[in-house]
Amino acid sequence: MKSPPAPPPTDVPTIFALSSAPGRAGVAVTRVSGPHAEAALCALTGRTTPPAPRRAVRARFRDPATGEVLDDGLVLFFPGPDSFTGEDVAEFQGHGGRATTRALLDALAGVPGLEPAEPGAFTRRAFDAGKLDLTAVEGLADLIDAETAAQRRQALRQMGGALARLTEGWRDRLVRALAHLEATIDFSDEDLPEALLPALQADVAALVAEITAHLAAPPRGERLRDGVHVAILGPPNAGKSSLVNALARREAAIVSAIAGTTRDVVEVHLDLDGFPVVLADTAGLRESADVIEQEGVRRAHARAAAADVRLVLLDGGAGDPLDPAVAALTADPEALVVLNKTDLRPDGAQHALALPDGRAPLGLSLTTGAGFEALLAAVTDRVRALAEAGAGAPPPLTRARHRHALAETRDALTRALDAPLPELVAEDLRLAVRALGRITGRVDVEDLLDVIFRDFCIGK
Numbered sequence: 222m223k224s225p226p227a228p229p230p231t232d233v234p235t236i237f238a239l240s241s242a243p244g245r246a247g248v249a250v251t252r253v254s255g256p257h258a259e260a261a262l263c264a265l266t267g268r269t270t271p272p273a274p275r276r277a278v279r280a281r282f283r284d285p286a287t288g289e290v291l292d293d294g295l296v297l298f299f300p301g302p303d304s305f306t307g308e309d310v311a312e313f314q315g316h317g318g319r320a321t322t323r324a325l326l327d328a329l330a331g332v333p334g335l336e337p338a339e340p341g342a343f344t345r346r347a348f349d350a351g352k353l354d355l356t357a358v359e360g361l362a363d364l365i366d367a368e369t370a371a372q373r374r375q376a377l378r379q380m381g382g383a384l385a386r387l388t389e390g391w392r393d394r395l396v397r398a399l400a401h402l403e404a405t406i407d408f409s410d411e412d413l414p415e416a417l418l419p420a421l422q423a424d425v426a427a428l429v430a431e432i433t434a435h436l437a438a439p440p441r442g443e444r445l446r447d448g449v450h451v452a453i454l455g456p457p458n459a460g461k462s463s464l465v466n467a468l469a470r471r472e473a474a475i476v477s478a479i480a481g482t483t484r485d486v487v488e489v490h491l492d493l494d495g496f497p498v499v500l501a502d503t504a505g506l507r508e509s510a511d512v513i514e515q516e517g518v519r520r521a522h523a524r525a526a527a528a529d530v531r532l533v534l535l536d537g538g539a540g541d542p543l544d545p546a547v548a549a550l551t552a553d554p555e556a557l558v559v560l561n562k563t564d565l566r567p568d569g570a571q572h573a574l575a576l577p578d579g580r581a582p583l584g585l586s587l588t589t590g591a592g593f594e595a596l597l598a599a600v601t602d603r604v605r606a607l608a609e610a611g612a613g614a615p616p617p618l619t620r621a622r623h624r625h626a627l628a629e630t631r632d633a634l635t636r637a638l639d640a641p642l643p644e645l646v647a648e649d650l651r652l653a654v655r656a657l658g659r660i661t662g663r664v665d666v667e668d669l670l671d672v673i674f675r676d677f678c679i680g681k
C-alpha cells in the first residue's frame with residue numbers, strides 16, 4: 222500500500238543562485254529555493270510578508286546586515302508545491318551588472334540557512350519533487366543548449382513529455398501484464414481468467430515488436446542533438462577545404478595549390494536551415510611516402526566510415542577526375558558525388574562526366590560559384606532527412622542511455638517470451654519494467670501492487 226507522502230524535511234538547505242547568464246545585462250534573475258526562501262525575501266526587501274503568489278512587486282534590495290540599498294527591482298514569491306522546485310521559491314529581478322549581482326548574492330549568503338546552489342541543484346530538486354522526470358530534465362538541458370531551430374523544437378517536445386509518455390505507456394502495459402502474472406503465481410487458488418497466459422504472451426510480443434521498431438528507426442534524435450556528421454572526402458587539391466570554407470562562410474581551413482595541404486580532420490559547426498551539422502574537412506586521399514600525410518589519410522578514412530553523409534569531391538581540373546584512390550567511395554550509392562572546378566573543363570558546368578554506375582555527379586565551380594546553391598540544397602536535404610522528426614513521428618531517442626535502456630527492455634522481454642516457468646517470466650518482466658523505468662527515472666514497484674489490488678480485489 223502507498224504510504225502518505227513524507228512531510229518535507231526541515232533541515233534541507235535553502236539554495237540560491239543567479240539563474241540568468243552572468244555579466245552585463247538589462248535584468249538579472251536570482252532564485253532562492255527552500256524553507257527559508259520567504260525569510261530571505263523579507264530580509265532583503267524589508268517586507269514583513271511576501272507578495273501575493275506569483276505577483277511581481279517593486280522592491281529595494283538591501284543588505285540586511287548594513288541596511289545599504291543594493292539595487293531596485295522586482296521580487297516574486299512562488300509558494301511550494303506550486304513552484305519549479307516544488308519548494309518555496311523567491312525570485313529577485315535586479316539589474317544585470319557584475320557588481321550588482323555580486324552584492325545581492327553576498328547579501329543572500331549572509332541570510333541564515335541559505336547556501337549557494339550547486340550546478341543543476343534547482344532542477345535536481347524539481348526532479349526529487351516529481352515535477353520533472355529524467356527525460357524532461359534532459360529536454361530542459363537541451364533547450365538551454367539548443368543552437369538551431371530544429372534542436373529547440375526537439376528539446377521542447379521532449380521537455381513537454383513526449384518521450385516520457387511513450388515509455389511510460391509501454392511501462393504501464395508491462396506493469397499490468399506483470400501484475401496479472403504475479404497474481405496467477407501468488408493467488409493461484411483464486412478464480413482468475415483462463416486466457417490470462419496467452420493474452421500475456423500476446424501483450425509481451427506486441428511490446429517487443431513496438432520497441433524493436435523504435436530501436437531500428439534511424440537515430441534522428443541523437444543526430445539532431447549532436448549534429449549530423451558530414452565528411453568531405455576526395456583526392457588532393459579537389460577543393461575540399463575551399464568547399465568547407467564556402468559552406469562555413471569563413472576561412473576555417475587552409476586552402477593552397479599544394480596537394481596535401483590538409484592533414485588533420487578540421488571540424489566546422491554549421492546551421493543548415495535549422496539543422497545542426499558537423500562538417501569535416503579531411504586530407505586528400507592518395508598513396509604517400511610522407512608519414513604525416515599517411516596518418517592524415519588514415520584519419521580521413523576513419524571519418525568517412527563514421528560520417529552520416531559522405532560528400533566525395535572530384536577534381537574537374539584533373540585529366541581523369543575519377544581518381545582510383547576514391548573509386549570505392551565514389552561507388553557508394555549513398556555518397557553525394559560532386560565534380561568541382563567545372564570552370565576548368567572544356568564542357569563547363571554542364572559537364573559530361575558519368576560515374577561507372579551511370580549517375581552524374583553534381584557540377585560545381587567554387588571559383589565562379591556555379592552549382593553552389595544546388596549543392597547546398599542537396600546537402601541540406603540529406604541533413605534534414607537524417608535529422609528531422611516530424612510532428613507526427615514518434616518522439617525520438619535523444620541520448621545513448623535511452624537506447625541502452627530500451628535495448629535492455631527488449632532483451633528481457635524476448636527472454637520472457639521463451640521462459641519455461643511463470644516465475645521466470647515474471648522475473649524477466651520485472652527486469653524489463655526496471656530497465657524501462659530508468660528512462661524517466663521511475664524505479665518504484667508500488668504501482669505494481671496498485672494494479673494487483675485494483676484489478677483483482679483479492680482478499681477484500
Ligand SMILES: Nc1nc2c(ncn2[C@@H]2O[C@H](COP(=O)(O)OP(=O)(O)OP(=O)(O)O)[C@@H](O)[C@H]2O)c(=O)[nH]1
Nearest residue numbers: 457458459460461462463477481482483505587588
Ligand atoms: N579553378 C578552380 N580552382 C579551384 C576551385 N576550387 C578550388 N580551387 C583551387 O584548388 C586548389 C586546391 O584547393 P584546396 O581547397 O586546398 O583543395 P583540397 O582538396 O583541400 O586540397 P588538399 O587539402 O591538399 O587535399 C586551390 O588553389 C584552390 O584555390 C574551382 O572551382 N576552380
Ligand SMILES: [K+]
Nearest residue numbers: 458477479482
Ligand atoms: K591543396
Ligand SMILES: [Mg+2]
Nearest residue numbers: 461462482483
Ligand atoms: Mg584541404
